Amino acid sequence: MIHAVTDQLSPAERAFMINATEIDILPGVRGDLDEPLVSGPASALVPILLRLVDRGWIEVCRLVPWTAPDGNLGEQPGIPIPKQDLPAVLANAENWEYPPSGTWLGCLTLTLTEAGRGIHR
DSSP: OHHHHHHTSOHHHHHHHHHHHHTOBGGGGGGGOOTTTTTSOGGGTHHHHHHHHHTTSEEEEEEEEEEOTTSOEEEEEEEEOOGGGHHHHHHOGGGGSOOTTSOOTTOEEEEEOHHHHHHHO
């Protein structure tokens, strides 16, 4: 059953699932995409990602500060962005580019939901 679901994913949908598994920032998805999506506009990627969000498999969050138990500073996914806000957030092309500052705080990241973790294995 699990394989039947993953076998039905397009290569682009699989790329988003990989990105969410890695909790990478959104621009990292391009490393798992094929042409023409790799070099195409972000607007071509938005409907693909929104389908996975609508299926309840992926959530889109911003990275927020995190302090490890040993005191090291890092980032972690914040609260999911509400579905009704996603089209506007994802329409911003800057969210699809690596930040020039090198810091990932505030960048969009994808995470698998519990349902998404169940189908991805």
